[in-house]
Amino acid sequence: MAYLxxxxxxxxxxxxxxxxxxxxxxxxxxxxxxxxxxxxxQTGIERKHVLTDDILVSDLYxxxxxxxxxxxxxxxxxxxxxxxxxxxxxYLEPPTACIMQDRLGLPESCLTLDMNQGCPGWVNGLxxxxxxxxxxxxxxxxxxxxxxxxxxxxxxxxxxxPLFGDAGIATAIEYVAGAPEMQFEFGTRGKxxxxxxxxxGGLRAPITEESLQMKTYGEHVVRRDIDCVMDGMSVFAFxxxxxxxxxxxxxxxxxIDLEKTDKxxxxxxxxxxxxxxxxxxxxxxxxxxxxxxxxGNTSSASIPLxxxxxxxxxxxxxxxxxxxxxxxxxxxxxxxxxxxxxIVCPEVIIY
Amino acid sequence: xxxxxxxENFTEQFDELEAEVLKPETKFKELDEWSSLVAxxxxxxxxxxxxxxxxxxxxxxxDTVEDLFQIVKSRA
Numbered sequence: 001m002a003y004l005x006x007x008x009x010x011x012x013x014x015x016x017x018x019x020x021x022x023x024x025x026x027x028x029x030x031x032x033x034x035x036x037x038x039x040x041x042q043t044g045i046e047r048k049h050v051l052t053d054d055i056l057v058s059d060l061y062x063x064x065x066x067x068x069x070x071x072x073x074x075x076x077x078x079x080x081x082x083x084x085x086x087x088x089x090x091y092l093e094p095p096t097a098c099i100m101q102d103r104l105g106l107p108e109s110c111l112t113l114d115m116n117q118g119c120p121g122w123v124n125g126l127x128x129x130x131x132x133x134x135x136x137x138x139x140x141x142x143x144x145x146x147x148x149x150x151x152x153x154x155x156x157x158x159x160x161x162p163l164f165g166d167a168g169i170a171t172a173i174e175y176v177a178g179a180p181e182m183q184f185e186f187g188t189r190g191k192x193x194x195x196x197x198x199x200x201g202g203l204r205a206p207i208t209e210e211s212l213q214m215k216t217y218g219e220h221v222v223r224r225d226i227d228c229v230m231d232g233m234s235v236f237a238f239x240x241x242x243x244x245x246x247x248x249x250x251x252x253x254x255x256i257d258l259e260k261t262d263k264x265x266x267x268x269x270x271x272x273x274x275x276x277x278x279x280x281x282x283x284x285x286x287x288x289x290x291x292x293x294x295x296g297n298t299s300s301a302s303i304p305l306x307x308x309x310x311x312x313x314x315x316x317x318x319x320x321x322x323x324x325x326x327x328x329x330x331x332x333x334x335x336x337x338x339x340x341x342x343i344v345c346p347e348v349i350i351y
Numbered sequence: 352x353x354x355x356x357x358x359e360n361f362t363e364q365f366d367e368l369e370a371e372v373l374k375p376e377t378k379f380k381e382l383d384e385w386s387s388l389v390a391x392x393x394x395x396x397x398x399x400x401x402x403x404x405x406x407x408x409x410x411x412x413x414d415t416v417e418d419l420f421q422i423v424k425s426r427a
Contacts, residue, residue: 038386038388042388042391192406195406195407231406231407231408232387232391232407233387233390233391233394233406233407233410234406234407234408236391236394236395237394237398237404237405237406237407238404240394240395240398241398241404272388272391273391276395
């Protein structure tokens with residue numbers, strides 16, 4: 001079983017940056033009369049911040065990281081590791097983390113690492129980077145994550161457009177002797193990878209003239225082979241089944257009393273799915289902050305974006321005991337139990 | 352597993368559907384009341400009541416209530 005506990009590593013801060021452009025679901029041109037209202041009621045998503053052609057998700061990372069490093073007062077030379085978790089690289093080669101090392105002015109002695117992960121990415125990235133830090137040689141690391149989901153899916157696809165928003169996150173992690181243990185549970189169901197995927201663009205199905213053509217699969221379901229496809233029903237079935245099981249396994253394995261934790265942070269998929277998951281775990285609504293309404297589903301950014309947009313003051317002023325659960329692209333999932341103690345958590349940055 | 356109970360559970364996922372409307376042979380996706388939200392509710396009901404995960408393809412490949420019932424039964 002993929003359980004993992006990590007000692008002597010603490011989250012020191014989280015910053016989030018979103019693009020300024022907003023896409024309103026009520027007026028999105030993919031709905032028939034009355035459909036927008038129904039979709040908003042079901043998904044809980046009213047609008048999303050979306051990237052436009054002149055901003056990359058790495059620009060959001062940069063703004064978030066610069067703010068975070070400045071607020072922490074960290075010398076750039078003290079940062080030994082940089083990890084980028086994303087499905088939206090600047091280039092297919094090299095890893096975005098290498099480029100970000102330079103853009104952030106980090107030392108050449110910095111370890112860089114890209115992880116190709118979607119929705120579960122913040123949890124996977126946190127586990128990976130924290131593991132590297134836990135032996136005490138690498139003392140400070142920055143985790144950058146988030147996607148350009150709106151550019152990777154078709155704006156004419158009503159199964160994607162109402163859901164996805166864009167955001168970039170920076171999380172600061174530090175070696176701290178005696179820090180409360182971080183505890184994780186992970187899993188993967190690769191056989192269902194086609195529930196959320198982009199068929200063309202990799203080596204198995206290279207980009208061709210055909211894969212760039214818009215194809216119609218139904219009314220307002222128009223996309224290219226290079227665009228993201230989501231089988232909403234299968235993702236829903238996966239989420240409501242796997243997420244509660246993962247959280248229960250985590251809590252049983254590490255003897256965590258979910259009732260005594262302060263925050264239950266879920267990947268922000270959609271309102272209907274998230275409330276099913278929350279109710280299955282008997283978590284009261286007030287302990288499970290949500291940011292779907294104004295930001296949509298922001299892939300791996302959704303958990304830290306929820307922390308920043310919904311409770312940044314609480315994270316700065318208090319010690320909080322958190323359980324988070326992320327699930328999606330892969331299909332894969334990860335749950336984590338972690339403590340934050342007066343972290344740096346500035347208000348969300350609009351790029 | 353009892354198909355009558357399954358039909359009762361299935362019926363409850365619609366906002367307003369008379370108790371007698373659904374029969375084993377009903378082509379549920381042809382009902383005016385069928386929607387993507389009802390589909391999600393049915394998936395959630397099957398998960399909760401039968402602890403079975405049905406996927407999008409299971410809904411797409413089922414024509415009648417009985418087709419779906421057989422899928423759930425085979426995995427229960």
